[in-house]
Amino acid sequence: MRLATLRVDGATVAVRLDDDTAVEIDGVADVGALLQRPDWTDVAASASGRVHDAETLARAAWAPVIPQPGKIVCVGLNYRNHILEMGRELPEFPTLFAKYPEALIGPYDDLMLPSHAADAVDWEAELAVVVGRAVRNVDESEAAASIAGFSIMNDVTMRDYQYRTPEWFQGKTFEATAPFGPVLVTPDEFEPGGILSAEVDGEVVQKTPTDDLVFGPAALISYISQIFTLQPGDVIATGTPGGVGHARKPPRYLRPGSTLVTAVEGIGTLRNRVIASS
Incomplete structure (x- = not known):
């Protein structure tokens, strides 16, 4: 469905x-x-x-397919190729941070770049997992059964704000920057493994199978449920693969006038024009 x-x-x-x-x-x-x-x-x-x-x-x-999630939990450094391009070792545990609902936009809405944080804006195509029932301290089998479905998010990141401190949060939840949708596909119609991709102005910049995760959807739900109860409608953005602009030499970033396209085979496509805001 x-x-x-x-x-x-x-x-x-x-x-x-x-x-x-x-x-x-x-x-x-x-x-x-x-x-x-x-x-x-x-x-x-x-x-x-x-x-x-x-x-x-x-x-x-x-x-946005879920306009007001109670929680948006994002996972950093979860694709093997992205971890290597950032010069890090594979993690023992998931790297977690939060995003707030104010960051979300629809799958075809304009992506707003505020003038004070527009110098190092990066793309991060991600498979999103949506929880379908309350879970707390569950194993991976129970976690898998709790998945309502899958969607797409782009965790657009202000790299300059992200690296102002050791904590990433402030670069990760700028208002009106994270397209989410276009649909939720239930697990009977989708299984991770298809290609996740991002294009900037028609150029493919990320392209990786969605099962190249260090921690898969069930493992993430199980782990997060040890920390707090996940509720129906909560969203987990599972991380981004290699190809982000910040890791390029020289770095490449989104600019006003750019078009960002994010897709997952079997789910659909996000298409967002980048515009400047005050």
């Missing part, structure tokens, strides 16, 4: 995507709200609300 959140008539609504149509799930404001229901799969499968032609929807109609 494929789910999305649309902006319709000044509000948002969760939809189920059937081939080229989007069927509204009546009374459910977004996919995050849908996942709060224990019977969410049945509710989504039986939805029969207003139908939209998905092919002709305006790009602005597509919201």
Whole structure:
């Protein structure tokens, strides 16, 4: 099953995507709200609300697939090739940091670069995992069963802010910089292994199979659940592969006017224009 959140008539609504149509799930404001229901799969499968032609929807109609996650947990240094390009050793434990919902934008929204932090803005294409039920101190088998589905995020990073201190957080959650979507694909229709890629102005800058992770989705959920309870609708961005701009010689960064395209085989594509903001 494929789910999305649309902006319709000044509000948002969760939809189920059937081939080229989007069927509204009546009374459910977004996919995050849908996942709060224990019977969410049945509710989504039986939805029969207003139908939209998905092919002709305006790009602005597509919201972040989960607009307000309770938690966004990001994983650093989790693809082998990226770890090596950054000159680090493979980690024993996941490197974790947080992102706030204010950072999220829709899959086709403009990516905003504030003038005070626009000098070293980098791309980080990522597979996102969405939790479907509350989990605490679970093993990997239980963790795998808790996955609601998979989506795509680009963890756009202000490298100058990131490296002002040993803690990465301040470079990782700038407002309106992280495209997320376009859909959530349930595990019966998606398994990691397809290609994750990023393009900048038509040039492929990242391209790696999504199963090249040091810590896979179930391992991450199990580990994080030892620290706090993960709730339905929480999001884990699983890390980025090699090819980031900061590791290039010379470094390459996003600029106003750039177009950033992020894709995962079997899920879809994000396409975001980079614009300057005040």
